[in-house]
Amino acid sequence: MAIENGVKATIPTVDAKGATPDALADDVIQGLKIAGACIIKNLYSQDTIDKLEAEVKPHLTDAGNMTYFQKNVVTATGLAGKSETYALEVIGNPMWTKVRDYFLTYSKGTFWVGNNQGTHETSAQLGSATCLELRPGAEAQGLHRDDLVHQGFNTEDKEYVLGRDKSLTFFVACNRTHKANGATRIVPGSHLWDYTRPPPAADDKTSIVDAEVERGDGVIILGSVYHGGGANTTENEHRLVLTCGVTCSYLRQEENQYLANDVKRILRYPLPIQRFIGYGSFPPGVGLVNWDDPIKIINPTFKEPEPATA
Ligand SMILES: O=C(O)CCC(=O)C(=O)O
Ligand SMILES: [Fe+2]
Numbered sequence: 001m002a003i004e005n006g007v008k009a010t011i012p013t014v015d016a017k018g019a020t021p022d023a024l025a026d027d028v029i030q031g032l033k034i035a036g037a038c039i040i041k042n043l044y045s046q047d048t049i050d051k052l053e054a055e056v057k058p059h060l061t062d063a064g065n066m067t068y069f070q071k072n073v074v075t076a077t078g079l080a081g082k083s084e085t086y087a088l089e090v091i092g093n094p095m096w097t098k099v100r101d102y103f104l105t106y107s108k109g110t111f112w113v114g115n116n117q118g119t120h121e122t123s124a125q126l127g128s129a130t131c132l133e134l135r136p137g138a139e140a141q142g143l144h145r146d147d148l149v150h151q152g153f154n155t156e157d158k159e160y161v162l163g164r165d166k167s168l169t170f171f172v173a174c175n176r177t178h179k180a181n182g183a184t185r186i187v188p189g190s191h192l193w194d195y196t197r198p199p200p201a202a203d204d205k206t207s208i209v210d211a212e213v214e215r216g217d218g219v220i221i222l223g224s225v226y227h228g229g230g231a232n233t234t235e236n237e238h239r240l241v242l243t244c245g246v247t248c249s250y251l252r253q254e255e256n257q258y259l260a261n262d263v264k265r266i267l268r269y270p271l272p273i274q275r276f277i278g279y280g281s282f283p284p285g286v287g288l289v290n291w292d293d294p295i296k297i298i299n300p301t302f303k304e305p306e307p308a309t310a
Helices: 021-035 046-059 084-091 096-102 146-150 271-277
Strands: 013-015 037-041 071-078 107-113 116-121 124-134 167-173 217-222 239-248
Touching: 013 021, 021 217, 046 071, 046 084, 071 116, 084 124, 084 271, 096 124, 096 167, 096 217, 096 239, 107 217, 116 239, 124 146, 124 217, 124 271, 146 239
Parallel strands: 013 037
Antiparallel strands: 037 217, 071 124, 107 116, 124 239, 167 217, 167 239
């Protein structure tokens, strides 16, 4: 994305209306490769957002002295277990599933075991499941990359190379999100920069784009793109955004899902979602309990589903 020549940067935008999840995901993947961020219009119905709000809002608590949030930011955490609609509709969204699998599935290695040399394939798991409400007076966050959590460090690339990212974040807007109430500020193209390069100055209007979206729209960013919450300069608007962070299978989850959740609630979800939240293991051997599938700990009567027959 050419943003070096004084031309205002833009965030690719796709419309979910009428698109299959598969086709939508393909367009989002293209947008993310080019810009490191993509806006998805009309992703959720107003009814679904109503349900999400009703389930999440009672859990909002003042972030207080939490490490990286500013004053006047109120959060809810551990949403995987607290909101069934979040688990099924946000974590389980088929477009989001395809997009995160695309970016976080790649070969690592090679590794030797005796005379055998092979590679291992990564996959995706939940990183964090939160809600961020910016209240009037919240100041802008410093522009950052979310992969700093996992000590991401890349050199410059001219084009996107699979394996560059260790994480992605999906934002779901629960109300109209615009510059004045703190829309996320994004630097399109910065996912390809050398990591020694600092973010643009906070007032750089050419490189920084406010991800302005309507209620029910989504925004996806790669862990390698510079971004940050905006300032809420309104008198009385609250900016309410759900976040779903995902990370590579071999890394520690940003939010400790084993302690954040009530496992009784997790057990009500479909098996792939239980595993994605963290109650699963990854080859060749991460997350095992008794050298076995951790799902058997939370569900002692668990039986592997029969493979589907044609
Ligand atoms: O609030 C936002 O818009 C972005 C939050 C964010 O980037 C973060 O907490 O890492
Ligand atoms: Fe961030």
